[in-house]
Amino acid sequence: xxEPVDDTGxxxxxVDMDAFYASVELRDRPDLAGLPVIVGGLSGRSVVLSAxxxxxxxxxxxxxxxxxxxxxxxxxxxxxxxxxxYGAVSKEVMGxxxxxxxxxxxxxxxxxxxxxxxxxxxxxxxxxxxxxxxxQVAEQQQITxxxxxxxxxxxxxxxxxxxxxxxxxxxxxxxxxxxxSPLPVSALWGVGEKTRQALARLGLRTxxxxxxxxxxxLERDLGPATATHLHALAHGRDARPVESSxxxxxxxxxxxxxxxxxxxxxxxxxxxxxxRRTARALRTGGLAARTxxxxxxxxxxxxxxxxxxxxxxxxxxxxxxxxxxxxxAASGLSGQVxxxxxxxxxxGLVPAADAATQLALxxxxxxxxxxxxxxxxxxxxxxxxxxxxxxxxxxxxxxGTRAELGRES
DNA sequence: TCTGGGGTCCTTTCACCC
DNA sequence: TCTGGGGTGAAAGGACCC
Numbered sequence: 001x002x003e004p005v006d007d008t009g010x011x012x013x014x015v016d017m018d019a020f021y022a023s024v025e026l027r028d029r030p031d032l033a034g035l036p037v038i039v040g041g042l043s044g045r046s047v048v049l050s051a052x053x054x055x056x057x058x059x060x061x062x063x064x065x066x067x068x069x070x071x072x073x074x075x076x077x078x079x080x081x082x083x084x085x086y087g088a089v090s091k092e093v094m095g096x097x098x099x100x101x102x103x104x105x106x107x108x109x110x111x112x113x114x115x116x117x118x119x120x121x122x123x124x125x126x127x128x129x130x131x132x133x134x135x136q137v138a139e140q141q142q143i144t145x146x147x148x149x150x151x152x153x154x155x156x157x158x159x160x161x162x163x164x165x166x167x168x169x170x171x172x173x174x175x176x177x178x179x180x181s182p183l184p185v186s187a188l189w190g191v192g193e194k195t196r197q198a199l200a201r202l203g204l205r206t207x208x209x210x211x212x213x214x215x216x217x218l219e220r221d222l223g224p225a226t227a228t229h230l231h232a233l234a235h236g237r238d239a240r241p242v243e244s245s246x247x248x249x250x251x252x253x254x255x256x257x258x259x260x261x262x263x264x265x266x267x268x269x270x271x272x273x274x275x276r277r278t279a280r281a282l283r284t285g286g287l288a289a290r291t292x293x294x295x296x297x298x299x300x301x302x303x304x305x306x307x308x309x310x311x312x313x314x315x316x317x318x319x320x321x322x323x324x325x326x327x328x329a330a331s332g333l334s335g336q337v338x339x340x341x342x343x344x345x346x347x348g349l350v351p352a353a354d355a356a357t358q359l360a361l362x363x364x365x366x367x368x369x370x371x372x373x374x375x376x377x378x379x380x381x382x383x384x385x386x387x388x389x390x391x392x393x394x395x396x397x398x399x400g401t402r403a404e405l406g407r408e409s
Numbered sequence: 410t411c412t413g414g415g416g417t418c419c420t421t422t423c424a425c426c427c
Numbered sequence: 428t429c430t431g432g433g434g435t436g437a438a439a440g441g442a443c444c445c
Binding site for chain 3: 063107111191195
C-alpha cells in the first residue's frame, strides 16, 4: 500500500486515459503488447494520434507528422484510427465516472474532470475514489488511466500529468505552491510556444517567476485576460467549477487534401461534402446555426477565414453550402490559389426547435428539412455513402476524395 | 520537421447606432 | 451640422488545447 496522503479539501479529480487510442487497439492485438504502436492515418499528410509508451521511448509524440514518426521508429506498427470504437469505449468509461458522481465534465474522449465532494460519504475519500475508478476502468475496459486529485481543476490536471502512466497523485492543499513553483511556464494551461517566448522575453521561465511578477507588467505584454489568468494559475488559484452540461458553441468539418488543389469546381465539391457533414452534426444535436464560417489554408500554411451571419438560424445543407460557396467566391482565392485544406463551421448555435418557430411563413425550408431528416435516417442506418448528391458521385465510380478514403476504415 | 481535425477563447478592427 | 466617444455585434486572425 501507498503512504496515506492528506487529501482533505481535494475534491476535484482529473482522469486521463493512458495512450487512449493505442491502448484500445492493443486490446484487439495482444500480440503487440509492450511494442511500439502508433495510431495514425496512412496518407502522406497525417499525424500521430496516439502512440504507446514503447513508441514514445523513440521520441514519437502525438500530433507529430507521421513521416517523422516513422523515421524515428521504423519498427513501429501503424494502425489506422477507428474513431467509432474509441467513442464507444469513451462512453463506457464516462459511465463508470457517472456512477460515482453526476458532476462529470468530459474534456475529450479520453479525459474528464470529476467533482466528488458529494460522493465522499458514500464511497470514501477522494483518493479512495480515485483508486476505485482506476480499478473499475482496468477491470471493465482492460485499459489503464491516471488520476490527479487536488483542490481545483488546474492542479488536478497537473497531478495526472505528473503521475502518468497508470498512476494516481494527490496534491495536498498545503503543498500546491511547492509543487508548482519549479515547473516551467509551459506547465500553465494556456501557455504554448508563442506565450512561452513572450514570457521568456520578460525573463520569466518558471511558474514561480510568474507568481512573483507584478500583474501590471504581465498585462502590458500579454493583454489583461491572459495576464489575469496566468497570474491566478501561477498562485494555484482556479475557480472554474466542474460543469456537467457544457453546450457546444460551434460544430464543423474540415479536410486536408493529400495534394493541394486550386480548381474552383473541386473546392466547391469539397465544400458541399463538408456542408453536409456540418448540417448532419447540427441536426443530430438538435441545433441550428446563425453564423457560417469557411476556412481556407493555402499551400504555405497561411489560413484565412470568412464568415457570414444569416438572418435566421439554419441546419440545412443547402443553405450552409450556398453560404460557403458565396464566401469562397468573395474570398478572392477562388480558382487563383492552391489550397491544402478547406473547412466549414457553424456557430451561433440555438436549439433547432427555436429556429423552426422563427420561420414565419413555412417557406420551402420545411420541405428541405423534412427531406434531410429522411436522409439522416437512411445514412444513420446504411452508412454515409448510402445516399449522396449527384455532385459527390465520382464518375469513375469511387466514393469520395483520397483524403476521405484514407480516414474511413 | 513540415505541420490533422475537432474545438474554445482572446484581441483587434470596423461598422453602426446613439 | 459636425465631431467625439461609448457600446455592441460581426468579422478576421491567431494561440491554444486534446
